Amino acid sequence: MNQNINIRPERNDDINPIEIITIEAFKNHPHSNQTEHKIVTRLRDNNALSVSLVAEINGEVVGHIAFSKVQINNEFIDWYGLAPVSVKPEYQNQGIGSQLILAGLNAIRELDAKGCVLLGEPEYYNRFGFKALSELVFKGVPPEYFQSLLLSGEMPKGNVEYHKAFV
Numbered sequence: 001m002n003q004n005i006n007i008r009p010e011r012n013d014d015i016n017p018i019e020i021i022t023i024e025a026f027k028n029h030p031h032s033n034q035t036e037h038k039i040v041t042r043l044r045d046n047n048a049l050s051v052s053l054v055a056e057i058n059g060e061v062v063g064h065i066a067f068s069k070v071q072i073n074n075e076f077i078d079w080y081g082l083a084p085v086s087v088k089p090e091y092q093n094q095g096i097g098s099q100l101i102l103a104g105l106n107a108i109r110e111l112d113a114k115g116c117v118l119l120g121e122p123e124y125y126n127r128f129g130f131k132a133l134s135e136l137v138f139k140g141v142p143p144e145y146f147q148s149l150l151l152s153g154e155m156p157k158g159n160v161e162y163h164k165a166f167v
């Protein structure tokens with residue numbers, strides 16, 4: 001675990017580094033169409049980037065995570081989508097992604113989030129409490145990859161839609 005990581009909200013001068021890190025992180029990703037950096041930009045341009053945190057080490061931005069509101073059955077009910085999360089390849093497997101995820105979940109809790117969803121590898125996200133739950137459905141992906149984390153209240157049921165920036 002790298003001890004010198006500083007996690008903080010994005011600033012204007014992080015926009016370019018965030019774009020570069022996102023491109024680099026997803027470059028060889030098997031399920032990516034390499035448009036994740038555009039999603040971040042579109043969310044920001046649409047004022048829909050609810051939480052955007054960077055990880056920096058000695059002043060260098062090496063990781064980024066984004067959260068945006070999702071709709072469940074066409075309604076915003078304080079559930080968020082975690083995506084994308086990116087760590088610069090040479091800094092991966094040092095705990096930076098985990099710190100970004102934990103800090104991001106705290107940040108959406110501050111916004112009174114009721115829960116969070118994501119698409120990703122179950123082995124990785126289970127460690128943060130995410131599980132594939134039958135109550136929430138995201139069409140078009142194998143259900144085991146669509147995972148949810150209830151933060152407060154009752155578990156909703158229905159179809160989940162991300163912001164149009166993801167399309």
Ligand SMILES: CC(C)(COP(=O)(O)OP(=O)(O)OC[C@H]1O[C@@H](n2cnc3c(N)ncnc32)[C@H](O)[C@@H]1OP(=O)(O)O)[C@@H](O)C(=O)NCCC(=O)NCCS
Nearest residue numbers: 025084085086087092093094095096097098120121123124
């Ligand atoms: C996923 C990602 C953000 C994790 O960041 P990281 O800083 O490398 O993660 P951490 O150091 O906190 O955790 C590393 C652990 O996660 C595991 N891991 C990382 N990516 C994984 C994946 N796709 N599937 C399963 N496990 C994964 C590692 O094997 C390691 O396991 P260990 O703790 O048992 O050794 C980073 O690998 C990344 O940017 N990947 C490319 C982009 C991506 O896939 N984003 C997520 C999809 S939205």
